Amino acid sequence: MKTLTKETAGSLAKVLNSQLSTIHSDDMVAILGVGRESHNEGAIQSWLLSRFADIDVSHPNMILESASEVLNQHLTDLRMEVMGGSISEIQAPHDFVQIKLLSDQELRRIARAIYFLIFGYGSRSGIDSLINLAIGGRGNSIDQIASWISVQGKTYTYFPSELTLSLAQRLMEKLKRIDESY
Structure with missing residues (x-):
């Protein structure tokens, strides 16, 4: 096992982004990223780095296939959560954290x-x-x-x-x- 590097995550993000069907070039930023990335690739890269910290890089095709499956399932789950009818509350900020x-x-x-x-x-x-x-x-x-x-x-x-x-x-x-x- 190795730690997923920013460069490898960037390459994976480029391929995964090309497989996604989105309307805008930054649809994923506020879903997968922290909301400050400039485009979908950056958001996917952030998501990959947070989701796959340790990864076996000896089988690149398996990494891509696995990441693609997990990403698509994550997006499907989020859509189902949105359509499901329950509403997640926005967390009230702590007094000591700047808004x-x-x-x-x-x-x-x-x-x-x-x-x-x-x-x-x-x-x-x-x-x-x-x-x-x-x-x-x-x-x-x-x-x-x-x-x-x-x-x-x-x-x-x-x-x-x-x-x-x-x-x-x-x-x-x-x-x-x-x-x-x-």
Whole structure:
């Protein structure tokens, strides 16, 4: 067993990213990364380094296959968690930890991540219509989600990505209510 190096994780991330079907080049940043990476590859690399600290590098094909399976299962599990109906609470910050404000870029990355997570709920046009009905606002669905997030609260404690799951679950709840009423 060897420790997964940043370089090996970067190479794996490049291949895994090419296998993912995403809409934007930074959809995964607020899902897999800490929320500060600039693109999906960086987020996948961060995820790999945290998930596979010790790895057998003697079989590269097995590493890639295993990482791909685990990544796809993780994303599927997150989508199921979002669609499941339960809502994870955003942890209240400790008094001794400084609260940080989301930047506009972090806000948009979380919006893109949420859009990616709810994308399995229906067709793209159907989801866009539900978003428009549920939260309204100006611009496309990502703009509307970003505006909605800013109303929910733009603070985090450690990483911007800590907000993604609970906000996605809250939005999904709103979308389901709208969908059921029509």
